[in-house]
Amino acid sequence: MRKTILVAGIGLIGGSLAKGMAQSSDHHIIGYDLNEASLEFARLNGIIHEASTNFIEAAQRSDFIILAAPISETIALVNLLKTVSFKRKVIISDTASVKGAILKTASSLNSENVTFIGGHPMAGSHKRGVQAAKAHLFENAIYVLSPTNGNQHNEIEALKGVLIQTKSKFVVLMPNEHDEMTGVVSHFPHLIASSLVHQAKKWENTHAFLPKLAAGGFRDITRIASSNPELWQDIFYHNRDKMSVLLQEWIEEMKGLKQLLDHDQKEEMITYLNKAKLYRDGLAESKKGAIPAFYDLYVDIRDQPGAIASIVQLLAQEKISIKNIEILEVREDITGHMRLSFSSKKAQVASSTLLENNGYETMIQQ
Numbered sequence: 499m500r501k502t503i504l505v506a507g508i509g510l511i512g513g514s515l516a517k518g519m520a521q522s523s524d525h526h527i528i529g530y531d532l533n534e535a536s537l538e539f540a541r542l543n544g545i546i547h548e549a550s551t552n553f554i555e556a557a558q559r560s561d562f563i564i565l566a567a568p569i570s571e572t573i574a575l576v577n578l579l580k581t582v583s584f585k586r587k588v589i590i591s592d593t594a595s596v597k598g599a600i601l602k603t604a605s606s607l608n609s610e611n612v613t614f615i616g617g618h619p620m621a622g623s624h625k626r627g628v629q630a631a632k633a634h635l636f637e638n639a640i641y642v643l644s645p646t647n648g649n650q651h652n653e654i655e656a657l658k659g660v661l662i663q664t665k666s667k668f669v670v671l672m673p674n675e676h677d678e679m680t681g682v683v684s685h686f687p688h689l690i691a692s693s694l695v696h697q698a699k700k701w702e703n704t705h706a707f708l709p710k711l712a713a714g715g716f717r718d719i720t721r722i723a724s725s726n727p728e729l730w731q732d733i734f735y736h737n738r739d740k741m742s743v744l745l746q747e748w749i750e751e752m753k754g755l756k757q758l759l760d761h762d763q764k765e766e767m768i769t770y771l772n773k774a775k776l777y778r779d780g781l782a783e784s785k786k787g788a789i790p791a792f793y794d795l796y797v798d799i800r801d802q803p804g805a806i807a808s809i810v811q812l813l814a815q816e817k818i819s820i821k822n823i824e825i826l827e828v829r830e831d832i833t834g835h836m837r838l839s840f841s842s843k844k845a846q847v848a849s850s851t852l853l854e855n856n857g858y859e860t861m862i863q864q
């Protein structure tokens with residue numbers, strides 16, 4: 499039977515979910531958003547089948563409701579749903595990056611007809627808004643589901659049944675566990691990335707040339723500092739207790755590192771760096787998570803017309819698909835380099851061999 503799915507908040511995440519779910523002819527997708535231009539864009543581009551400006555009316559005729567607004571707005575929508583009388587069975591879920599606050603609000607929502615199951619697709623982008631939505635955004639990514647009680651097995655399976663279109667990998671986690679782990683691997687790194695950018699900015703006041711020295715390492719570690727500030731403030735706020743504990747742990751870790759530096763403990767520093775390298779190298783092999791696993795290849799390029807096109811053409815001829823291209827530095831008449839990212843080790847190695855055989859110098863990022 500055709501399922502009616504209401505997605506409230508048609509931005510990057512809601513739009514991507516809607517676009518993915520709309521691929522099934524068994525789904526009728528209704529979009530709701532406070533921003534009418536976003537809603538109209540979604541309707542005109544086939545991301546949703548129907549645009550609604552009446553949240554409650556649309557909710558009452560839906561089988562599934564997915565709340566994909568900012569966290570504070572999602573809490574407000576859950577509170578609004580508490581006032582609605584549902585005459586048919588409905589499964590409600592959300593996409594918020596922090597689960598504790600949502601599940602606490604939603605715990606009193608469950609009734610004979612209503613089941614709330616928290617959700618968090620663990621992939622995203624530094625962009626926001628429906629224009630950046632992609633049906634494949636969550637492919638191979640972890641999709642966390644957090645039930646509000648232990649008796650929701652059938653409803654979890656039903657929710658997975660509509661979300662299966664995203665091609666993500668479902669895991670069930672309790673909200674506290676989720677917020678602790680995403681705190682460590684997703685939320686806290688954002689705080690550090692932003693603080694590193696602030697440190698560089700301060701140094702620029704006395705060292706004007708500094709930005710020109712900001713090489714690949716600084717760009718890699720601070721990439722996420724370019725994400726949506728309102729989204730991240732909302733995440734930090736709703737996970738503030740765990741963030742504060744992590745920040746204290748980090749301060750202690752930094753004190754330890756300062757000791758190694760101040761006392762010139764070379765061996766201990768090598769051990770410290772080695773342990774981090776081993777763990778990080780292992781992570782790169784895991785499947786797509788919050789940090790996508792890419793296999794990078796650096797290629798030297800000359801600053802001359804067509805230099806990039808000829809590299810891309812060589813790979814295209816061999817049907818090797820490139821996931822990302824970044825030009826790291828090309829100054830006039832000087833060799834610069836380009837970072838190509840692939841989704842498999844095989845593509846990375848094959849590209850290196852192909853390009854080397856055609857006279858390019860390459861370096862594989864291990």
Ligand SMILES: NC(=O)C1=CN([C@@H]2O[C@H](COP(=O)(O)OP(=O)(O)OC[C@H]3O[C@@H](n4cnc5c(N)ncnc54)[C@H](O)[C@@H]3O)[C@@H](O)[C@H]2O)C=CC1
Pocket residue numbers: 506507508509510511512530531532533536566567568569571572574575593594595596618619620621622623624625626627628729733
């Ligand atoms: N951006 C990311 O990388 C990820 C974000 N998330 C979560 O997904 C949710 C949405 O984030 P994004 O899509 O990135 O944000 P976004 O800013 O791209 O989209 C949010 C949309 O919600 C709409 N909206 C705001 N208040 C509303 C309300 N009361 N009712 C209906 N619509 C409303 C906005 O107009 C906008 O279209 C957040 O809770 C976030 O924590 C989850 C995974 C990744």
Ligand SMILES: O=C(O)C(=O)Cc1ccc(O)cc1
Pocket residue numbers: 594595619620621622623624684722788789790
């Ligand atoms: O871009 C990145 O590295 C991310 O960390 C994406 C992301 C952002 C927010 C989430 O709740 C989940 C994933």
